Amino acid sequence: MKNMTLSNIANACNGKYYGPENKKETCVSGIAIDSRKVGENFLFVPIKGEKVDGHAFIPNVFENKAACTLTEHPLDESANPFILVESCAQALKDLAEYYRSVLDIKVVGIAGSVGKTSTKEMVASVLSQKYSVLKTEGNFNNEIGLPLTIFNITDEHDIAVVEMGISDFGEMHRLAKVAKPDICIITNIGFCHLENLKSREGILKAKSEIFDFLTPDGKIILNGDDDLLSAISEVNGVVPIFFSKQKQEGVYADNIENLGLDGTKCSIHFKESSIDVHIPIPGLFMVDNALTAFAAGKLLGLSDEQIRYGIHAVNSASGRTNLIKTEFITIIDDCYNANPVSMKGAIDVLSHAEGRKIAVLGDMFELGKDEASLHYSVGLHVADKEIDLVICVGKLASNIAKALRDKSSLCEVLEFISKDTMLEQLESLIKAGDTILVKASHAMGFDEIVSKLKTVRA
Numbered sequence: 001m002k003n004m005t006l007s008n009i010a011n012a013c014n015g016k017y018y019g020p021e022n023k024k025e026t027c028v029s030g031i032a033i034d035s036r037k038v039g040e041n042f043l044f045v046p047i048k049g050e051k052v053d054g055h056a057f058i059p060n061v062f063e064n065k066a067a068c069t070l071t072e073h074p075l076d077e078s079a080n081p082f083i084l085v086e087s088c089a090q091a092l093k094d095l096a097e098y099y100r101s102v103l104d105i106k107v108v109g110i111a112g113s114v115g116k117t118s119t120k121e122m123v124a125s126v127l128s129q130k131y132s133v134l135k136t137e138g139n140f141n142n143e144i145g146l147p148l149t150i151f152n153i154t155d156e157h158d159i160a161v162v163e164m165g166i167s168d169f170g171e172m173h174r175l176a177k178v179a180k181p182d183i184c185i186i187t188n189i190g191f192c193h194l195e196n197l198k199s200r201e202g203i204l205k206a207k208s209e210i211f212d213f214l215t216p217d218g219k220i221i222l223n224g225d226d227d228l229l230s231a232i233s234e235v236n237g238v239v240p241i242f243f244s245k246q247k248q249e250g251v252y253a254d255n256i257e258n259l260g261l262d263g264t265k266c267s268i269h270f271k272e273s274s275i276d277v278h279i280p281i282p283g284l285f286m287v288d289n290a291l292t293a294f295a296a297g298k299l300l301g302l303s304d305e306q307i308r309y310g311i312h313a314v315n316s317a318s319g320r321t322n323l324i325k326t327e328f329i330t331i332i333d334d335c336y337n338a339n340p341v342s343m344k345g346a347i348d349v350l351s352h353a354e355g356r357k358i359a360v361l362g363d364m365f366e367l368g369k370d371e372a373s374l375h376y377s378v379g380l381h382v383a384d385k386e387i388d389l390v391i392c393v394g395k396l397a398s399n400i401a402k403a404l405r406d407k408s409s410l411c412e413v414l415e416f417i418s419k420d421t422m423l424e425q426l427e428s429l430i431k432a433g434d435t436i437l438v439k440a441s442h443a444m445g446f447d448e449i450v451s452k453l454k455t456v457r458a
Contacts, residue, residue: 002155003102004028004095006068009043010083012098013091015070019081026081028067031095031151033144040065045092046072047144054088089143096147096178103153108161108296109179111172111210112187112223113203114342115285116141116163118321119187122289124161126297126310131158139336139442141165146175159300164210167366168196172209180213183299185221185292189228190341194368204228211235221295223288224250241299243291245284251295253287260352261323261330261435268294275304277311282332283321283349321349324450328458329430332437335446338364340374344381346439351385353435359387360449362419362440363394372399379403387411389429393422394444419445423452432458 007024010017017024029041035057038044044061046054046069058069068081070091075082085091100107108123110116117136124135134157140149141163153160164175189204197203211220214235222229224242232240242250250270257265263280266287275294279286290311297307316322324331330353334346343364350357359382367374379400382390389412392401401415414429416422426449430436436453440446 001028001030001099001151004031004043004099006043006081006083008098009068009095013070013083013085013094015083015085015091017081017083018075018077019068020079023067023081026067031148033092033148035060035064038064038066041067043067044069045088045095046070047088047092048072058082092147093143093174093178096150097180099153100150100178100180105153105157106159106182106300107179108159108183108185109164109176109181109210110162110185110187111164111166111207112185113190113192113207114339114345115187115289116165117336118281118286118316119185119289119292120161120163121316122286122293122311122314123185123296125314126293126302126307127159127161127300129306129310129313130302131300132156133159133161135161136163139165143171143174146178150178166206167193169202169206170209172206173212176210176213180215181210181218182215183219183221183296184210184214185296186210186223186229187288187292188223188226188341190339191367191374192339193366194370195366198368200228208232208235211238214238219299221292221299224252225288241295243288243295245287245291251291251298253291256284256287258284258352260354261332261349266290270294270298273298273304275308277308279311279314281314281316281321282323282352283345285345286321321346324454326454326456328432329453329456330435331450331453332435333447333450335438335440335442335444335450337442338362338440339367340364340378343378343439346437347378347382347385347387350387350435350437355433355435356388356431357386358389358391358430358434358436360391360393360422360436360438360446361397361400362392362444362446363396365396365441365443371396375399376403380407382411383407383409389414391416391422391429393417393419393440393446397440419448423449426452427456427458430456430458434458 028043031043038061220240222240224244244252253266255267322333376399
């Protein structure tokens with residue numbers, strides 16, 4: 001890792017080095033918060049979790065030949081170096097900020113209420129046609145995950161595409177301080193994390209903290225179809241590039257043809273450029289992602305043909321509109337997370353499937369005082385679609401079932417308070433040729449439902 005000597009690490013995180021003087025200029029080969037992932041010459045950062053304190057595993061990391069550990073508690077001075085810090089969690093961000101500062105790399109930061117991961121996948125797929133790209137893996141988009149993503153950047157990488165996820169004010173400011181994005185993307189302002197952010201205006205304010213550390217020559221890409229984002233005319237002198245499916249301004253799409261589960265065809269236009277593309281992942285929201293990737297590609301010098309190929313080559317991430325075809329059924333795995341906007345979008349995708357259509361829908365969390373009515377609104381949306389069976393799981397999801405019954409929907413509705421009870425009956429509800437959407441907040445653990453469906457022999 002470039003410039004990551006123990007001496008520089010101590011300075012970067014305002015820590016005090018203890019250990020042999022001749023080891024201060026040792027350059028670490030990696031940084032880990034999981035003692036099981038510590039290799040030779042690594043730096044260990046012990047984080048205090050809700051159940052486990054990483055400090056308990058400090059002896060283990062030196063058995064694995066770690067170079068050094070951070071610690072919030074003085075250790076017995078020995079041959080093993082340690083750096084004493086006030087907070088390991090803060091030190092992790094400080095180190096990532098320092099490491100970012102010594103890297104010659106462009107960073108694309110992606111924020112928004114819905115679609116961060118699918119946008120990241122699309123942008124990374126496009127940019128990888130010209131550059132070596134590192135992207136956020138899994139859910140590493142918070143104040144722990146983002147620094148770990150930054151630490152994975154090597155000299156081989158030209159660009160990092162990072163997700164930046166928050167649930168409260170101030171978090172995006174801290175993430176942006178670490179990432180210092182060269183390109184800021186906000187996908188939309190929807191209904192999520194309302195417990196802390198209270199309103200869409202609050203969400204906009206929190207997400208807009210991504211601009212706080214935009215690099216001097218940085219660029220901004222925003223959703224021109226979002227009423228709140230489209231009202232942003234400039235940020236510290238930077239005029240945003242807007243993308244749109246509705247207006248012929250900025251980067252825009254027309255000739256949109258929904259191919260159902262086979263994706264979408266459309267034409268994309270920006271200034272003198274115009275390309276026809278086939279987006280292989282289902283959902284009209286993927287057009288927004290393609291427009292975003294087109295804008296990022298143009299800003300970073302890609303040709304139209306490179307952008308077209310990158311859009312065609314994109315793959316969906318697990319748990320996010322991931323199409324799984326078994327011998328008997330088709331599963332739309334969208335169980336990683338959920339809010340009302342993404343839930344309705346997923347229902348729209350399901351509605352274009354052939355054969356019998358089933359939606360397994362669970363609770364959406366962090367919606368604040370309006371959580372019941374927001375679930376009810378999803379039920380009203382489902383009622384307008386030709387869905388054959390809706391399986392509602394959880395206390396909040398019962399509001400989806402109520403809306404379906406209140407609207408006299410023609411679809412069959414089943415309710416389960418317990419996921420385990422539903423799993424016991426699931427196989428008996430499935431028929432060969434069914435397409436099944438699985439969607440809920442991550443804490444509902446609906447990946448277990450996806451795993452069960454993969455084994456169904458209808």
